[in-house]
Amino acid sequence: MVARVVDNTGDPLTRPLMVTAAAxxxxxxxxxxxxxxxxQGVTAAVxxxxxxxxxxxxxRVTVTVGDEPTEVPVTVTETCTEPEVYASSFPTGFGPERAVDGDIACQGC
Incomplete structure (x- = not known):
């Protein structure tokens, strides 16, 4: 999960970030x-x-930035699967899963 913290002010700031989950x-x-x-904004990987x-x-996982909590649903599946790659952004149709395809020649890149 990635939390994005954005500063819309003219001064740098430090914002406390807390992530809690019920066991x-x-x-x-x-x-x-x-x-x-x-x-600017920064991302924090959790x-x-x-x-x-x-x-x-x-x-449910609660992400609190400063004093603003946001509840985020997290789904646990029958089988454990973890993606091979992760990207915070990518062009439509070119997701991060295409980065790990076993094609060292990079055909179609």
Whole structure:
């Protein structure tokens, strides 16, 4: 999961970021304080994990930036799957999964 912190002011700021999850999922890191330059944004990567015996279904994670909480649904599936790659953005039709295709010649890049 990625949390984006944006500074729309003319001064740099530091915003506390906290991610909480009701067990069994956990968030790592649970807290951070990213420095955000004026008129810019930063991203903070947070890994959400759950034990293998976690029942499938939707769980809630709360992301709090400063004093503004946002609840985010996280789905635990029947089988554990972790993407081979991750990207914060990409052009339509060229997702990060295309970066790991075994084609070292990069045909169609």
């Amino acid at each position: 069994p999922p956990t968030a790592t890191p649970a807290t951070s304080s990213p420095d955000v330059p004026a008129h 890994r959400i994990t759950a034990p293998r015996d976690t029942p499938p279904g939707e769980h």
